[in-house]
Amino acid sequence: MDRRRFLEGSGLLSGLLVAGSGVRVAGGESLVGEEMAGGERVGAGTSGAEVRRRWVRYVEKTAGPVLKALSERRLKVLMPVESRVGQDRRAGTYLEALGRTLCGIAPWLETGSEGALRDRYGAMAREAIAAGVDPGSPDYLEFGATGQTLVDAAFLGLGILRAPTELGEKLPERVRSQLIEGLKKTRAVKPGQSNWLLFSAMVEATLEKLGAAWEQGPVETALQKHAEWYLGDGVYGDGPQFHEDYYDSFVIHPFLLAVLESPVGNVGVGPKLAELEPARARRYAAIQERMIGRDGTWPVVGRSITYRCGAFHLLAERAWREQLPEGVSAAQVRGALTAAMDASLGAKGTFDEQGWLRIGLAGHQPSLGETYVSTGSLYLCMEAFLPLGLGVEKAFWKDAAQDWTARKAWSGVDLGADHAV
Numbered sequence: 005m006d007r008r009r010f011l012e013g014s015g016l017l018s019g020l021l022v023a024g025s026g027v028r029v030a031g032g033e034s035l036v037g038e039e040m041a042g043g044e045r046v047g048a049g050t051s052g053a054e055v056r057r058r059w060v061r062y063v064e065k066t067a068g069p070v071l072k073a074l075s076e077r078r079l080k081v082l083m084p085v086e087s088r089v090g091q092d093r094r095a096g097t098y099l100e101a102l103g104r105t106l107c108g109i110a111p112w113l114e115t116g117s118e119g120a121l122r123d124r125y126g127a128m129a130r131e132a133i134a135a136g137v138d139p140g141s142p143d144y145l146e147f148g149a150t151g152q153t154l155v156d157a158a159f160l161g162l163g164i165l166r167a168p169t170e171l172g173e174k175l176p177e178r179v180r181s182q183l184i185e186g187l188k189k190t191r192a193v194k195p196g197q198s199n200w201l202l203f204s205a206m207v208e209a210t211l212e213k214l215g216a217a218w219e220q221g222p223v224e225t226a227l228q229k230h231a232e233w234y235l236g237d238g239v240y241g242d243g244p245q246f247h248e249d250y251y252d253s254f255v256i257h258p259f260l261l262a263v264l265e266s267p268v269g270n271v272g273v274g275p276k277l278a279e280l281e282p283a284r285a286r287r288y289a290a291i292q293e294r295m296i297g298r299d300g301t302w303p304v305v306g307r308s309i310t311y312r313c314g315a316f317h318l319l320a321e322r323a324w325r326e327q328l329p330e331g332v333s334a335a336q337v338r339g340a341l342t343a344a345m346d347a348s349l350g351a352k353g354t355f356d357e358q359g360w361l362r363i364g365l366a367g368h369q370p371s372l373g374e375t376y377v378s379t380g381s382l383y384l385c386m387e388a389f390l391p392l393g394l395g396v397e398k399a400f401w402k403d404a405a406q407d408w409t410a411r412k413a414w415s416g417v418d419l420g421a422d423h424a425v
Contacts, residue, residue, distance in 0.1 A: 096152030100380030103159035108386025111393020148189030161210030238288030249306025300343025
């Protein structure tokens with residue numbers, strides 16, 4: 005895809021001048037390009053307004069190609085599919101790209117402050133959904149064709165719950181009906197005893213939100229099992245066994261919170277779990293904030309590390325919902341998340357020449373990709389951008405910059421001790 009045509013033709017960066025590999029406004033401020041590929045990064049003293057502009061540029065650079073291509077029904081033509089040698093992930097990868105992208109930017113589409121730009125993205129998102137749920141479309145997303153489509157129908161569903169007006173009510177009736185039929189097709193996928201149970205529950209929660217009949221069994225099973233799998237200190241097992249990875253953030257806490265807040269969550273152990281889960285999520289968010297090092301990096305531990313800054317899905321979700329742990333300020337989370345974005349998305353080699361994500365954590369590192377990882381999978385990084393749904397008047401964007409815990413601790417600030425709950 006020609007980058008100049010995308011930027012100039014899409015209207016997403018109207019008024020910008022393309023100069024070399026970067027995109028610059030007339031005043032010379034670099035928007036996307038060199039500084040998002042290993043160059044100068046946002047410092048601790050940068051204002052919230054400047055940081056917000058940077059986050060929006062990341063959204064344009066990352067989400068833009070996905071939504072534009074799918075809204076034009078050309079995603080399968082334009083998006084490359086990188087995966088491990090011998091793995092054919094095409095049946096699910098395109099739904100991954102859409103579901104994970106919309107899941108992350110949904111709050112911005114619903115209540116963000118960027119006006120015309122946000123409106124254009126909302127319109128593209130609805131056109132993208134229409135293209136993906138139409139069985140006659142060249143970009144039909146093959147709901148139910150593989151197990152992976154259950155996962156990303158659920159991510160798409162979580163996006164709809166996060167933007168019920170922009171991604172739900174504004175859909176034309178025909179599109180809504182086709183979406184409901186697509187979601188129902190994923191019921192053929194039977195999840196294993198893991199976080200996948202929450203994907204089935206989320207599909208049912210989405211169907212309820214769209215006004216369709218939903219099934220109680222998958223929701224009740226998911227909630228019962230996760231109640232059993234809680235291990236303490238904000239941590240769930242991914243199934244009966246503990247896994248050292250980021251799935252408490254990638255999936256478990258964010259999906260549990262959303263299902264429990266949905267009308268479908270009022271089944272079985274749901275009401276009791278709904279009383280316990282917010283405190284558990286706050287504790288794990290506190291742990292997450294401490295995981296982000298003073299340079300924005302974090303431990304390279306566990307599977308799915310190629311989801312980059314999406315590892316902090318829960319921390320971003322708690323910030324967006326304004327339910328951060330006591331002692332963790334919105335401004336310090338803003339700084340920590342920005343540093344994590346810069347360390348991963350900002351690394352040289354993260355995007356290919358056409359602007360698509362490549363497998364890796366910091367740049368292109370294809371050996372980090374598991375057998376289930378392909379190009380579409382990588383867009384889970386967008387889940388770090390949930391706080392864009394907060395208006396510019398909110399503390400997250402308005403408060404003066406603050407160092408996060410790792411920066412404070414390693415610069416000699418006298419911090420209080422951390423304790424399990």
